[in-house]
Amino acid sequence: MSTLPQWIKRMTGATLGISVFFAGVAICSSAHGGDASELSTIEFIDANIQQGYEDNEIKPSEVASDEEWVRRVYLDTAGRIPTLEETKQYLSDESPRKKTVLIGELLDSQDYVRNFTTIWTNNCIGRRTPRRVSRNGMEKFFREAFAKNRPWNDIVVDIVTGEGHFEENGAVNYTLAQMQMPDDAVQLTAMTTKMFLGMQVQCTQCHNHPFNNWQQSQFWEFNSFFRQVRKIDHRKVDPVTGRRVDDFSEVVTRDFSGPVFFEKRSGLMQVAFPIYMGKKVDPNAFDRRKEFGKLLVAADSGETPLIGKAFVNRMWGQYFGYGFTRPVDDMGPHNPASHPEVLDRLAADFVKSDYDVKQLISWIANSDAYSLTSQFGEDNAVDNPSAGEMPLFSHMYIKTMQAEQLYDSLISATNAHKSGKGGWEAQESQRRRWMQQFVAAFDTDENDEATTFNGTIPQALMMMNSELIEKAVNTERGSFLFETFAKPGKDSEKLQELYLAALSRRPSRGEIGNAQKLFSAYGRNGKVYAYQDLFWALLNSNEFICVH
Amino acid sequence: MPIWNNYGMGRRHFMQHMATAAATLPAMNFLSHLQANAATVKANNKACILLWMSGGPPTIDIWDLKPGSKNGGEFSPIDTAAPSVQISEHMPETAKVFKDLSIVRSMSTREADHGRGRYFMHTGYVPNPTVTHPTFGSVVSYEVGRSRSALEIPSFVSVGGGSGQAGFLGMSHAPFVVGSDGQINNAPTEEGKKRLPGRLEMLAAVESNFIKSKRGELPEAHKDVYKNAVNLMTSRQMTAFDVDKADPSFGLEAESEETKALYNPAPGGGGAMGMRGGNGFGQSLLMARRLVQTGVPFVEVNLGGWDLHQDVFNTLSQQRLPVLDRGISGLVTDLKQRGMLDDTVIVWMGEFGRTPRINQNTGRDHWAASWSNMIGGGGLANGQAVGATDADGVRVADNSKAYLPGDIWATVAHAMKIPLNTVHTSKRGRPMKLANGGTPIKELLG
Numbered sequence: 001m002s003t004l005p006q007w008i009k010r011m012t013g014a015t016l017g018i019s020v021f022f023a024g025v026a027i028c029s030s031a032h033g034g035d036a037s038e039l040s041t042i043e044f045i046d047a048n049i050q051q052g053y054e055d056n057e058i059k060p061s062e063v064a065s066d067e068e069w070v071r072r073v074y075l076d077t078a079g080r081i082p083t084l085e086e087t088k089q090y091l092s093d094e095s096p097r098k099k100t101v102l103i104g105e106l107l108d109s110q111d112y113v114r115n116f117t118t119i120w121t122n123n124c125i126g127r128r129t130p131r132r133v134s135r136n137g138m139e140k141f142f143r144e145a146f147a148k149n150r151p152w153n154d155i156v157v158d159i160v161t162g163e164g165h166f167e168e169n170g171a172v173n174y175t176l177a178q179m180q181m182p183d184d185a186v187q188l189t190a191m192t193t194k195m196f197l198g199m200q201v202q203c204t205q206c207h208n209h210p211f212n213n214w215q216q217s218q219f220w221e222f223n224s225f226f227r228q229v230r231k232i233d234h235r236k237v238d239p240v241t242g243r244r245v246d247d248f249s250e251v252v253t254r255d256f257s258g259p260v261f262f263e264k265r266s267g268l269m270q271v272a273f274p275i276y277m278g279k280k281v282d283p284n285a286f287d288r289r290k291e292f293g294k295l296l297v298a299a300d301s302g303e304t305p306l307i308g309k310a311f312v313n314r315m316w317g318q319y320f321g322y323g324f325t326r327p328v329d330d331m332g333p334h335n336p337a338s339h340p341e342v343l344d345r346l347a348a349d350f351v352k353s354d355y356d357v358k359q360l361i362s363w364i365a366n367s368d369a370y371s372l373t374s375q376f377g378e379d380n381a382v383d384n385p386s387a388g389e390m391p392l393f394s395h396m397y398i399k400t401m402q403a404e405q406l407y408d409s410l411i412s413a414t415n416a417h418k419s420g421k422g423g424w425e426a427q428e429s430q431r432r433r434w435m436q437q438f439v440a441a442f443d444t445d446e447n448d449e450a451t452t453f454n455g456t457i458p459q460a461l462m463m464m465n466s467e468l469i470e471k472a473v474n475t476e477r478g479s480f481l482f483e484t485f486a487k488p489g490k491d492s493e494k495l496q497e498l499y500l501a502a503l504s505r506r507p508s509r510g511e512i513g514n515a516q517k518l519f520s521a522y523g524r525n526g527k528v529y530a531y532q533d534l535f536w537a538l539l540n541s542n543e544f545i546c547v548h
Numbered sequence: 549m550p551i552w553n554n555y556g557m558g559r560r561h562f563m564q565h566m567a568t569a570a571a572t573l574p575a576m577n578f579l580s581h582l583q584a585n586a587a588t589v590k591a592n593n594k595a596c597i598l599l600w601m602s603g604g605p606p607t608i609d610i611w612d613l614k615p616g617s618k619n620g621g622e623f624s625p626i627d628t629a630a631p632s633v634q635i636s637e638h639m640p641e642t643a644k645v646f647k648d649l650s651i652v653r654s655m656s657t658r659e660a661d662h663g664r665g666r667y668f669m670h671t672g673y674v675p676n677p678t679v680t681h682p683t684f685g686s687v688v689s690y691e692v693g694r695s696r697s698a699l700e701i702p703s704f705v706s707v708g709g710g711s712g713q714a715g716f717l718g719m720s721h722a723p724f725v726v727g728s729d730g731q732i733n734n735a736p737t738e739e740g741k742k743r744l745p746g747r748l749e750m751l752a753a754v755e756s757n758f759i760k761s762k763r764g765e766l767p768e769a770h771k772d773v774y775k776n777a778v779n780l781m782t783s784r785q786m787t788a789f790d791v792d793k794a795d796p797s798f799g800l801e802a803e804s805e806e807t808k809a810l811y812n813p814a815p816g817g818g819g820a821m822g823m824r825g826g827n828g829f830g831q832s833l834l835m836a837r838r839l840v841q842t843g844v845p846f847v848e849v850n851l852g853g854w855d856l857h858q859d860v861f862n863t864l865s866q867q868r869l870p871v872l873d874r875g876i877s878g879l880v881t882d883l884k885q886r887g888m889l890d891d892t893v894i895v896w897m898g899e900f901g902r903t904p905r906i907n908q909n910t911g912r913d914h915w916a917a918s919w920s921n922m923i924g925g926g927g928l929a930n931g932q933a934v935g936a937t938d939a940d941g942v943r944v945a946d947n948s949k950a951y952l953p954g955d956i957w958a959t960v961a962h963a964m965k966i967p968l969n970t971v972h973t974s975k976r977g978r979p980m981k982l983a984n985g986g987t988p989i990k991e992l993l994g
Binding site for chain 1: 602603604658659660661662663664666677678679702708709710713719722723724725732733734735736737740743744746747748749750751753754755757758759761762763764765766767769770771773774776777778780781852853855857858905909911913914916917942974975976
């Protein structure tokens with residue numbers, strides 16, 4: 001098997017002790033000799049991933065067409081497909097630097113802020129807003145953070161240590177969402193470790209980790225940082241009805257200096273004190289979470305803090321469909337990374353850049369690997385992470401749109417954002433309402449949820465029958481279809497507009513011929529319906545719903 | 549009650565003026581094969597109804613009480629119709645039908661995190677990042693559903709969701725998730741139905757190019773799911789989802805008030821739990837029976853609210869258990885009356901049990917080391933409690949075998965006549981044993 005050498009290399013990496021990994025010491029590679037450090041970040045990524053192709057005796061796919069790439073970079077960065085005009089503009093641009101330029105423009109756009117606000121709000125509080133949590137507060141916090149491109153370490157510290165009113169300090173909504181049950185901050189501990197440090201330790205609340213050296217005691221040492229957290233749900237009297245109703249919620253720090261007790265599997269009770277990766281904190285510290293925040297970002301002796309590494313891995317996963325580890329939030333010696341050198345270098349440079357989120361995205365999106373097509377052939381068919389293989393990034397992996405991406409893309413495809421019905425704010429609340437049909441909560445302390453926007457029948461029914469789709473294929477005056485159809489010009493030109501709007505590409509000659517053949521069944525008077533049905537088909541197609 | 553529910557949207561009539569054009573559209577050829585075999589689905593098919601207790605139920609207060617222990621809590625055990633089996637005093641109706649049910653009291657499953665426990669109990673496998681194991685409903689859909697050619701609705705229905713994924717068995721075996729009221733969002737309008745053939749023809753042409761372009765499995769899976777969705781949109785078997793509708797060709801009648809009452813606590817007991825009120829658990833189970841009658845081999849019904857870190861005894865006695873008690877007894881009684889019980893195996897489980905130790909908030913936390921599952925019907929040797937925990941409920945008793953979810957699912961497979969040596973192949977070509985190689989629980993085989 002051609003992937004064997006990589007596996008062996010990784011297993012060797014895995015035998016390095018956990019203490020080394022969690023101390024954050026970069027596991028340096030000698031693969032590129034002494035000159036590796038002289039390469040720029042992007043050159044280093046490209047060279048290292050290229051080396052992976054050679055080691056595994058595969059050939060990468062071709063570079064994606066402009067049409068494929070522009071759609072992808074819009075979806076991944078702005079959270080929607082490009083509009084017809086945006087696509088045309090990019091396709092007609094002949095500058096050799098147009099990729100880099102577009103990435104920069106997208107990172108400075110409002111849609112980037114909106115997209116990342118959506119993603120991180122979902123990460124932190126879920127899609128179904130838990131009880132006594134302010135979605136508006138959480139979104140406002142992220143909107144400001146991404147708009148100002150605040151350093152990621154500052155964002156994390158604000159989230160992990162936040163106190164106060166859930167709309168005045170929106171960061172606290174993360175904590176409130178993890179405190180749905182009186183579970184001694186177990187969920188807050190597990191989620192914080194997973195989300196921001198990229199480590200899954202939730203199973204160690206009951207027993208030592210089966211595959212790495214994480215101990216049950218460590219879970220409770222982490223947990224003891226969060227035991228001073230208290231939430232207060234305020235109530236008020238409704239002046240109209242005279243009834244007591246929910247008011248705001250807030251996070252406060254309570255006086256707690258004791259150790260934490262936990263039960264071993266043997267039934268013995270044990271104590272745990274606040275200790276972070278071997279660093280003890282005075283149990284009498286006035287605010288243990290503040291101490292935790294300092295330790296999160298501490299970079300003693302040049303180590304790369306785990307929050308940097310975890311974020312890089314997650315961001316890579318967002319752009320490529322697979323991170324360097326699977327899942328992206330379970331890093332550690334038990335789960336070796338596919339490209340440890342790239343992960344380490346990117347993380348180190350990210351930290352050096354003062355945790356510059358836009359810079360990190362720019363490195364990722366400008367890499368050679370991100371430019372490749374999603375089509376693959378005999379030469380790299382083995383690069384198939386969906387079958388469980390380690391990703392080699394020799395072609396783009398297909399992702400399916402998230403529900404929010406679909407919603408925003410339909411609006412882009414049909415120019416609905418131009419029709420003047422409210423701004424993004426109004427659309428935000430419409431989108432939020434629409435989302436609810438896909439989300440079911442489990443009602444557990446983990447605040448977890450399931451979505452039926454997962455490629456199964458409910459999603460297909462929505463795409464075929466919903467009012468959202470009816471609106472998208474609407475032919476009233478002012479609609480996208482009406483404007484396209486009413487324009488003078490040949491059918492083949494109009495077909496081209498439909499394909500460009502929905503799939504960001506021109507139809508092939510075969511597709512035009514095929515469409516015209518199908519059109520003939522509609523007769524002369526039925527042409528508008530033919531256009532409508534074709535547009536419906538384009539929006540319902542696999543090609544539309546896939547990010548490829 | 550309408551089955552179809554267009555989520556939060558007022559109807560728009562922009563298509564109305566197009567009705568004339570629709571008449572000229574290509575024929576609905578894709579429908580013809582459906583109408584050809586829409587006849588009868590055989591009765592007395594093997595089926596499984598999974599009662600999923602989302603959140604992790606405190607089985608020490610339901611199925612395995614510990615009177616006299618410091619962990620015993622507030623409830624007392626009562627006798628059941630099965631000699632030597634006792635259950636909670638708050639399960640009196642279930643106690644009456646216990647000859648047809650059994651408890652497995654020595655589950656020991658190790659996963660005490662909701663996500664991991666949900667996965668392990670549903671699949672028999674511990675989560676593994678490189679492979680998605682099929683939830684057992686998908687296994688049944690694959691093994692049994694595929695051969696039921698007259699079945700037009702999905703062969704795995706999940707009422708309430710959270711049932712997991714089909715994994716390497718493919719998207720067409722994924723659970724079809726509906727709400728407890730059986731309503732399905734985004735119905736086709738009449739106009740929409742008329743336009744469908746033309747649109748699907750266009751779609752087929754657009755999709756085939758992308759499938760041919762060699763980008764992996766997703767594009768093809770998309771097509772399969774659409775096919776299932778179109779089947780469903782046009783099927784008369786949708787009647788099964790609506791307890792107030794009849795379709796004699798599938799033996800479905802509009803459910804009587806008496807039947808509905810079987811499944812639901814009387815008003816006043818357990819709150820106002822009318823058919824539409826409360827949590828809909830009773831109605832979900834009644835729908836499950838109708839689906840099984842129509843030929844669906846696996847239905848999962850979710851009852852949440854078990855993550856009882858606080859106030860466990862009041863919540864159980866006043867809210868959860870009256871609903872559960874009536875739901876289980878109603879289901880067993882109804883299935884039995886209709887002669888369906890021997891062909892329908894009932895499984896009751898959640899992610900894990902709850903700590904024997906009662907915490908400072910009068911709650912119980914997560915506990916997987918020693919807890920109970922319930923199983924019944926299916927022609928099994930019921931009316932018994934298999935396995936035991938120790939006096940305080942903190943571990944499986946020394947002389948007792950410990951069971952895993954794979955053993956439960958192997959027992960189900962046995963009851964449904966799915967061969968136990970069935971092996972599936974993961975995408976990577978790895979053989980995957982049915983129920984992770986679990987063994988049917990021999991006491992239950994009779």
